[in-house]
Amino acid sequence: MGPEESMQIQSNLASTIAMAFDECPPYPAAREYMQNSVDRTTRWLKRCRTELTRLNQLEDTINKEQMLFGINQGGTFEDIRIEHAKVISEMDLNGYAIGGLAVGETHAQMYHIIEETVPYLPLEKPVYLMGVGTPENILEAVERGVDFFDCVYPSRNGRHGNAYTNRGKMNLLNAKYELDERPLDKECGCPTCKMYSRAYIRHLLKAKEMLGMRLLVLHNLYFYNHMMEEIREAIRDHRYQEYKKQKLEGFVRSED
Ligand SMILES: [Zn+2]
Incomplete structure (x- = not known):
């Protein structure tokens, strides 16, 4: 599966929000791996946007208003996170997610990355923290500017x-x-x-x-x-x- 197939499947599901097709890098990951992965995620995001725009204009698309959220990655490298947040913010998507956290780093590291990254995402757009977490994690993330969550807990x-x-x-x-x-x-x-x-x-x-x-x-x-x-x-x-x-x-x- 690639970005186009992911958008096609989500368009058929007709969800309110389609999430970008990204790579969630493992933890820990070497800096070079992380940078390459984030660059690929950015290239994929552009293809997702093109494909979803096309799908939303088709006659038989069920939800023509389907939104696209970009996903910020970068592991625990704050500079990669911030740079990526700036790049995807310029794409003017409907909302933004922070992905690739709660994958083995400490809670303190996770809170730190949220704190560093959220200010570089558009204030007027929703921020979604993927795969988090405990009630405590949610309270801490909300304080740092996160609007919504999903979690299996x-x-x-x-x-x-x-x-x-x-x-x-x-x-x-x-x-x-x-x-x-x-x-x-x-x-x-x-x-x-x-x-x-x-x-x-x-x-x-x-x-x-x-x-x-x-x-x-x-x-x-x-x-x-x-x-x-x-x-x-x-x-x-x-x-x-x-x-x-x-x-x-x-x-x-x-x-x-
Ligand atoms: Zn009860």
Whole structure:
């Protein structure tokens, strides 16, 4: 597959946003490899734009308004990241993603790269951090200018017995929940927390009954979505710093 095929497939899927066809370089990667890879990603981005513009004009295209987001790469080399951000910003795309993070570097390195790169992306366009992350990662990235996210954590970790709550992450396979009749999180408004106890969910997981995983995924997706609502509200009310501090303090309280 190349950039043209990628655009054709995404055009057929008719998603709101098509993501550029890029290379996500491995971590760690040598500087020379990284520079060559980023240059190729830039060449591919131009081909993506040409092809998507063509597709959006075709009579039988389902979503003729399909947007194209470019993807910033450069690993942990800040100068390569910044240079690439400048080049793709000039292409005037609908939005921009930061890719190639959360691939093995430390959280501190990831936050640093976001901090260095975001100022070189257009302020009026959405910024999307790909494949991130924990509730803590999201709070830190929002502070550095990221608008949206995607991540497998709420679903994959849910299937592995984990629930995200305002008091941190809990693992329902833990024996201490065997007779615990309380909901996962009493502050949560999701259907799982309204109807099922920790003990019952644990029982379902132990019995390898699929419903246990589904209830946890439902709760986790609700938790993440609700947190994003809270974040938007806190930003609108100019109290994001205070909100973030409280939320982070909550995550490290040991859940009861
Ligand atoms: Zn819940």
